Amino acid sequence: MLRKWCFFILLISVIIFIGCDLQGTVKNGDTRMEGVIVTLQGDKLTQTTQTDENGKYSFKNIPAGTYTIIPEKEGCLFTPKDQYVIYPVMSQWINFKLLDSLIESISVMTPCGSNVVKTGGKMRIMAVATYKSGKEEIATDLIHWESLDTDIAHIKDNALFTKFAVADHPGCATIVGGTDDIKDTLEIEVTDQFFRASDQVIPGITPPESYPSTVDGVCIDTCLWAMIHANGFDVTMAEVNKTGKLHLPGFGLTVMEITPVLNHYDINHNNITVRCLDERLSCNTETYEDVLREKVVERVQQGIPVMFSLKYLPDYTPIAAIDHFVLTIGYNEDTDELIYYDMNQTYRSTVTKLTDGSFGYSTINLFGIMNIIEFPDFEPM
Secondary structure, eight states: OOOSSOOOOOOEEEEEOTTEEEEEEEEETTEEOSSOEEEEEESSOEEEEEOOTTSEEEEEEEOSEEEEEEEEOTTOOEEOOOOEEOOTTOOEEOOEEEGGGTEEEEEEEOTTSOOEEETTOEEEEEEEEEETTSOEEEOGGGSEEEESOTTTEEEEOOOSSOEEEEEOSSEEEEEEEEOSSSEEEEEEEEESOOSOTTOEEOTTOOOOSOOOTTSBTTHHHHHHHHHHHHTTOOOOHHHHHHHSSOOOTTBOOOGGGHHHHHHHTTOOOEEEEEEOOBTTBTTOOOOHHHHHIIIIIHHHHTTOOEEEEEEEETTSOTTOSOSEEEEEEEEETTTTEEEEEETTEEEEEEHHHHHSOOSEEESOOTTOEEEEEEOTTOOOO
16 A cells, blocks of 8 residues: 555745745645645745645745745645746746646556566666546656565665666565555566576676766766777776766766767767658658667677667657667567666567557657667677
8 A cells, every 4th residue: 555645746946036925726626725734945944834725825035045845735646846936026826736636547667668677676667647638648756656565676766757666586576656546556577587598698798887876868878888898998987978078067978979989989880860750751761660670689689789769658858859778788589579778777678669659668759760879890808
């Protein structure tokens, strides 16, 4: 059972200038909620109030600073989760709604589609909320998470799109995600033997043991670190990142830095951008599956490691063609599964899963683009 107290989903950072007021309402559907405790926390002050009979809360004359708003009510989850800016001498309204009143269902899944994880590893898990309006949205950070078999696996925070089910001991664990009233379950298998006899795996490549979790977009750094190490260079993740040219604060390497970093270490590679078949773009002739089989599966079967780009579906960032990169190091012809390094973990996904538009990892994106980096000269050391 999920814990019957409010793990409130709304942690809103608010930049407030001199003498501003902050107020808003809390509703369950169209009904205003009385007695919701709302706390405003910042470096300079902490204030607590609660909503009145009209569901309204307010904070007056807040000094300049950055604050987090934390509403709480037993058994409740609220939305949205967003960033707000209050300009000088202006008041701001921030309204919340009970999540249960907005959603129809919650779907819990692994982004990769496979529920098998090696003992000691971490399985990415995510959730999609279907709203009563019909909208579907990634809701991983909006809900309660719990493992019903904590001796097998326990839940750990990760990032906006995903959480981790940490695999502690062999066995099967049931993961629960949702609100107290609307939830879904996922069964994961923890095993000491992740690889199968029928797996074709390229030897000599290992993922990093860890990565800087405080840095966003570090997936490219981890893929490149693995290939740079496999080519005999003993460098740290920080050194790989510093080889890039942009040095964006708080971010890992970008797509445009992949080739310069690999050239710095004199690692031969082909950086390919492929346009996939789209009904709106009749000039394209290859489907996502065509590209994945020809540019990834066939290369891996030839012993060539391949990085390729992915999206999270439902599409959280439609203006971007790429959300994530993985490094493919194996394939299983019997199950049609690609085996790849995802940050510092090893996962497997079927070609169908990555091309059918189902929730989680997908090659499909609004721009019909796949970015592929292959390493044709790689030889295990």
